[in-house]
Amino acid sequence: MAERTEIDNFSIDCVIFGFDEGVLKALFIKRNTEPGFGQMSLPGGFVYLDEDLDAAPMRRLYDLTGLTDIYMKQVGTFGKLDRYPLRRVITVVYYALVRVSDYSMQIGPDASELHWISVKKIPKLAFDHKELFSAALAKLQEQVHIDPIFLKLLPKEFSLSDLQDVYEAITMETFDKRNFRKRMLSLGVFLDTGRKQKNVSHRAARLYRFNRKAYKKMLKRGQMFVI
Amino acid sequence: MAERTEIDNFSIDCVIFGFDEGVLKALFIKRNTEPGFGQMSLPGGFVYLDEDLDAAPMRRLYDLTGLTDIYMKQVGTFGKLDRYPLRRVITVVYYALVRVSDYSMQIGPDASELHWISVKKIPKLAFDHKELFSAALAKLQEQVHIDPIFLKLLPKEFSLSDLQDVYEAITMETFDKRNFRKRMLSLGVFLDTGRKQKNVSHRAARLYRFNRKAYKKMLKRGQMFVI
DNA sequence: TCAAAAGTGTTGTCGCTACACCCATGT
DNA sequence: ACATGGGTGTAGCGACAACACTTTTGA
Numbered sequence: 043m044a045e046r047t048e049i050d051n052f053s054i055d056c057v058i059f060g061f062d063e064g065v066l067k068a069l070f071i072k073r074n075t076e077p078g079f080g081q082m083s084l085p086g087g088f089v090y091l092d093e094d095l096d097a098a099p100m101r102r103l104y105d106l107t108g109l110t111d112i113y114m115k116q117v118g119t120f121g122k123l124d125r126y127p128l129r130r131v132i133t134v135v136y137y138a139l140v141r142v143s144d145y146s147m148q149i150g151p152d153a154s155e156l157h158w159i160s161v162k163k164i165p166k167l168a169f170d171h172k173e174l175f176s177a178a179l180a181k182l183q184e185q186v187h188i189d190p191i192f193l194k195l196l197p198k199e200f201s202l203s204d205l206q207d208v209y210e211a212i213t214m215e216t217f218d219k220r221n222f223r224k225r226m227l228s229l230g231v232f233l234d235t236g237r238k239q240k241n242v243s244h245r246a247a248r249l250y251r252f253n254r255k256a257y258k259k260m261l262k263r264g265q266m267f268v269i
Numbered sequence: 270m271a272e273r274t275e276i277d278n279f280s281i282d283c284v285i286f287g288f289d290e291g292v293l294k295a296l297f298i299k300r301n302t303e304p305g306f307g308q309m310s311l312p313g314g315f316v317y318l319d320e321d322l323d324a325a326p327m328r329r330l331y332d333l334t335g336l337t338d339i340y341m342k343q344v345g346t347f348g349k350l351d352r353y354p355l356r357r358v359i360t361v362v363y364y365a366l367v368r369v370s371d372y373s374m375q376i377g378p379d380a381s382e383l384h385w386i387s388v389k390k391i392p393k394l395a396f397d398h399k400e401l402f403s404a405a406l407a408k409l410q411e412q413v414h415i416d417p418i419f420l421k422l423l424p425k426e427f428s429l430s431d432l433q434d435v436y437e438a439i440t441m442e443t444f445d446k447r448n449f450r451k452r453m454l455s456l457g458v459f460l461d462t463g464r465k466q467k468n469v470s471h472r473a474a475r476l477y478r479f480n481r482k483a484y485k486k487m488l489k490r491g492q493m494f495v496i
Numbered sequence: 497t498c499a500a501a502a503g504t505g506t507t508g509t510c511g512c513t514a515c516a517c518c519c520a521t522g523t
Numbered sequence: 524a525c526a527t528g529g530g531t532g533t534a535g536c537g538a539c540a541a542c543a544c545t546t547t548t549g550a
Binding site: 428429430446447450451466469470471472473474475 | 526527528529530531532
């Protein structure tokens with residue numbers, strides 16, 4: 043591949059959220075270069091001069107994990123003078139949502155170690171990455187009421203308990219099971235597949251599928267995923 | 270003033286909202302340089318290398334209008350390759366809220382003309398500024414339910430009708446007068462000053478003032494300005 | 497038979513909506 | 524006296540919160 047020019051005072055950082063066994067996690071890199079050697083940080087990188095801004099985080103995520111077609115959303119842009127020690131760098135933060143089960147680990151050249159870490163147990167991060175991460179989490183918590191975010195975190199077929207687990211993990215609240223189900227089913231966007239869970243050591247749950255057409259109608263009715 | 274280095278592929282643009290006689294307006298510049306000569310555009314400019322990102326739109330607004338201490342909020346960052354004809358420029362959009370009555374016109378060197386234009390009658394704009402403007406308006410429409418935005422648009426003392434006018438102008442909806450007042454007064458954050466309008470050719474309205482302490486309590490109760 | 501999670505209805509309360517007329521003031 | 528906006532109350536309905544037990548399945 044030919045060398046491409048980077049805009050070297052302009053970067054992107056990604057907060058990659060995944061959902062794993064009822065826990066909301068994010069993907070971090072242990073830095074193996076200075077500055078910040080040995081510290082955890084968000085995966086990020088510079089933007090190429092001949093690359094759309096929104097393409098940069100996608101490319102970075104692909105290099106890191108091999109995943110494509112990932113849902114990404116811009117969180118905000120951070121540009122304090124001292125946020126990066128070597129020089130002045132403005133960064134745009136994105137969050138991504140991935141199914142951890144789809145995820146295939148591919149360690150790129152500048153990522154010595156990748157770690158999924160629970161959002162409730164975030165360690166000290168390099169530079170101002172804690173602030174970037176918090177902004178992304180706050181944005182996700184806003185969006186969960188507006189968009190069908192669970193779609194990007196759950197498999198195609200899922201139980202209502204899975205759904206509730208996602209909502210509880212993101213909002214950090216707990217909900218009454220009956221009220222939650224009533225509310226979700228009343229939206230009319232979940233289709234009972236007739237199938238059930240297999241190989242579970244308890245009563246098997248019904249599996250549902252999201253119905254996009256019904257979702258469009260729901261939006262026209264002005265309904266949301268607010269709980 | 271000493272010359273400062275600009276980051277020349279990185280700019281900010283401002284959508285400056287004002288409220289004037291019941292109409293929500295935004296401030297535009299008629300460009301007097303190429304590219305886009307003669308077209309309306311958002312006030313914007315480059316970021317200095319030794320300047321915090323968030324300081325840049327404040328500086329630009331000050332140069333343009335002489336106003337300081339203005340409420341500003343980041344809308345988003347736009348970075349398509351072809352968005353600016355001369356070269357690759359990534360731009361961060363901010364919106365600002367000003368009281369048109371406070372506003373003192375000061376035309377800077379690269380602004381041949383400034384115009385307040387109703388958000389319902391936006392003309393063709395230079396480059397991708399229509400998209401930037403629309404994003405800012407959408408953000409404002411979200412925020413109006415969350416933050417006491419009217420404070421930045423109205424004088425210190427205002428009538429409930431003024432308040433309703435602001436909400437209707439921003440949301441582009443109309444509300445029942447009785448329900449609107451009931452709702453707003455029930456929040457307990459508006460203090461009757463005992464004063465009334467002067468020199469109006471109809472019954473004078475009571476003037477209210479916003480109570481910040483009561484507002485903090487309201488937030489703790491989890492209430493919002495949703496209508 | 498036990499453990500673990502799935503699944504299921506009702507009732508009360510509170511908040512929202514809809515709706516129409518009289519009042520104060522300046523011209 | 525008239526035009527203009529200011530100011531007020533109620534009733535019905537619908538949405539949400541609170542709440543506990545039975546069912547299914549595999550180990």
